[in-house]
Amino acid sequence: MDIIDAIHQRKSIRAFESKPVPREILKDIMELALRAPSWANTQPWEFSIVSGKKLGEIKQAYLARADEPPALDLPPPQEFPGQFGTRRRAIGKTVFELKGIGREDQEKRKWWELQGLQLFGAPAAIYIYIDRPFYFQGDTVNVWPIFDCGLIAENIMLLATRHGLGTIPQRQAVNCPQVLRKILEIPDSKLIVLGIAIGYPDWGDPVNRFRSEREALDKVVRWHGFE
Numbered sequence: 001m002d003i004i005d006a007i008h009q010r011k012s013i014r015a016f017e018s019k020p021v022p023r024e025i026l027k028d029i030m031e032l033a034l035r036a037p038s039w040a041n042t043q044p045w046e047f048s049i050v051s052g053k054k055l056g057e058i059k060q061a062y063l064a065r066a067d068e069p070p071a072l073d074l075p076p077p078q079e080f081p082g083q084f085g086t087r088r089r090a091i092g093k094t095v096f097e098l099k100g101i102g103r104e105d106q107e108k109r110k111w112w113e114l115q116g117l118q119l120f121g122a123p124a125a126i127y128i129y130i131d132r133p134f135y136f137q138g139d140t141v142n143v144w145p146i147f148d149c150g151l152i153a154e155n156i157m158l159l160a161t162r163h164g165l166g167t168i169p170q171r172q173a174v175n176c177p178q179v180l181r182k183i184l185e186i187p188d189s190k191l192i193v194l195g196i197a198i199g200y201p202d203w204g205d206p207v208n209r210f211r212s213e214r215e216a217l218d219k220v221v222r223w224h225g226f227e
């Protein structure tokens with residue numbers, strides 16, 4: 001598959017089949033994903049790739065804590081001003097409509113959040129983390145390892161499409177870092193950045209059939225120095 005097809009095909013999947021993802025395929029994806037660039041080739045990323053009973057344990061623990069507020073290692077945005085809020089609401093509206101969830105239907109909204117915490121049924125997950133002391137440096141933070149994690153995350157997601165796999169990068173997957181630390185034996189010296197749910201998409205679910213929108217090129221790009 002060429003890169004253009006992979007970019008076209010990749011999109012966030014929010015309903016997975018239970019069919020397991022073979023370790024060999026995940027290994028194949030990860031070997032190549034590691035070619036991602038990083039600041040001065042620091043390669044700040046580490047991964048826990050989880051399936052089977054272990055993932056079941058995590059999902060169970062997440063369910064048990066579903067009523068507790070998220071406690072991400074990297075705090076989520078506090079606000080989504082202007083256009084960011086508009087775009088965020090648009091994606092939420094589309095997903096809710098496709099799942100038949102009314103705006104005021106708190107029960108179904110809660111159910112949907114639980115689906116997210118259960119990785120939308122994905123049979124595997126890739127958790128990405130970095131060294132805490134590389135991020136917190138004196139009075140400041142070094143954001144670049146997070147940027148680097150984004151680069152490798154995209155590699156992973158694009159490479160997954162080649163195997164007919166779907167993915168979704170998820171803050172929901174890292175809502176409870178303490179659970180992940182305990183079950184996966186990730187030391188406190190690591191900062192858990194992101195989880196990617198991965199598996200075979202359930203194409204029968206309408207939530208997987210839409211394509212999220214993007215702004216037109218002219219709205220986000222300014223050109224300089226071209227004749």
Ligand SMILES: Cc1cc2nc3c(=O)[nH]c(=O)nc-3n(C[C@H](O)[C@H](O)[C@H](O)COP(=O)(O)O)c2cc1C
Pocket residue numbers: 010011012013014091116168169170171172173194211212
């Ligand atoms: C860092 C990050 C965290 C995300 N967390 C979630 C999440 O917790 N739940 C969810 O449904 N989607 C999550 N998404 C997926 C985005 O909503 C999705 O990427 C965006 O709407 C664009 O759609 P696309 O991925 O289908 O192109 C996340 C994406 C990123 C990059």
